[in-house]
Amino acid sequence: MTDPSAREDIPITADEDVVRVRQVVRAYAQRAKLGLVDQTKLVTATSELARNTLIYGGGGTATVRLVTEGRRQGVSARFHDEGPGIPDTELALTDGWTSGGGMGLGLSGARRLVDEFELDTEAGRGTTVTVVKWSR
Amino acid sequence: MERIPILKIGDVLLASIQIDLQDRDVLALQEDLAERISETGAHGVILDITAVDIVDSFIGRMFATIAATSRLFDAHTVVVGMRPAVAITLVELGLTLGEVRTALDLEKGLAILAELGEQAPR
Numbered sequence: 001m002t003d004p005s006a007r008e009d010i011p012i013t014a015d016e017d018v019v020r021v022r023q024v025v026r027a028y029a030q031r032a033k034l035g036l037v038d039q040t041k042l043v044t045a046t047s048e049l050a051r052n053t054l055i056y057g058g059g060g061t062a063t064v065r066l067v068t069e070g071r072r073q074g075v076s077a078r079f080h081d082e083g084p085g086i087p088d089t090e091l092a093l094t095d096g097w098t099s100g101g102g103m104g105l106g107l108s109g110a111r112r113l114v115d116e117f118e119l120d121t122e123a124g125r126g127t128t129v130t131v132v133k134w135s136r
Numbered sequence: 137m138e139r140i141p142i143l144k145i146g147d148v149l150l151a152s153i154q155i156d157l158q159d160r161d162v163l164a165l166q167e168d169l170a171e172r173i174s175e176t177g178a179h180g181v182i183l184d185i186t187a188v189d190i191v192d193s194f195i196g197r198m199f200a201t202i203a204a205t206s207r208l209f210d211a212h213t214v215v216v217g218m219r220p221a222v223a224i225t226l227v228e229l230g231l232t233l234g235e236v237r238t239a240l241d242l243e244k245g246l247a248i249l250a251e252l253g254e255q256a257p258r
């Protein structure tokens with residue numbers, strides 16, 4: 001991509017970075033002309049994922065991009081950490097399952113709020129989650 | 137970190153959230169409210185989220201925890217002013233708010249608390 005503003009990397013190392021991710025994703029969602037409900041769904045999903053990166057991944061990076069497909073515009077957000085990884089992804093995507101103190105809605109809930117969801121992880125190799133929400 | 141101010145109106149405590157909530161703001165609010173309820177003997181808590189543009193599972197869990205804690209002090213909690221987009225998102229996320237009551241606005245929230253106060257003679 002040649003337009004430098006069509007992509008932003010946000011390091012996630014502390015609480016306030018989760019808020020920063022929400023703000024950047026919101027701005028991109030507005031640029032991609034997502035409706036208010038879709039903006040809210042995407043921002044909420046990325047808030048969950050950023051917190052996972054911080055708490056379970058021990059920190060990492062979020063990469064937010066504008067994406068296009070034909071006439072559709074959308075926002076892609078990728079969360080990468082080099083933490084312990086997820087040994088059982090099926091279990092981790094189950095509602096109510098949690099390895100921490102949460103409600104177990106982070107991953108499974110985030111998946112329901114977006115149009116595309118990709119989870120790439122392996123025990124000991126870190127975790128990358130990529131989500132996309134398209135304008136309608 | 138910013139402290140969310142807690143106002144007292146009669147025997148109701150009002151916390152109006154006007155900032156982008158960090159997780160630690162949320163935890164601080166939880167603690168501050170528990171302290172103020174036990175200090176004041178308030179019978180109701182209103183969380184005004186008119187200005188809150190997202191509620192994720194952590195923030196939602198805080199509402200449920202505040203409500204459960206309030207019950208231990210014989211107080212009820214009402215969340216008011218939830219935006220429609222937030223409500224739709226919460227349902228899809230799969231989050232239920234436990235003992236938390238919700239009302240459209242502050243006025244209706246206060247009415248619910250008054251009603252709950254009458255039902256349970258104290």
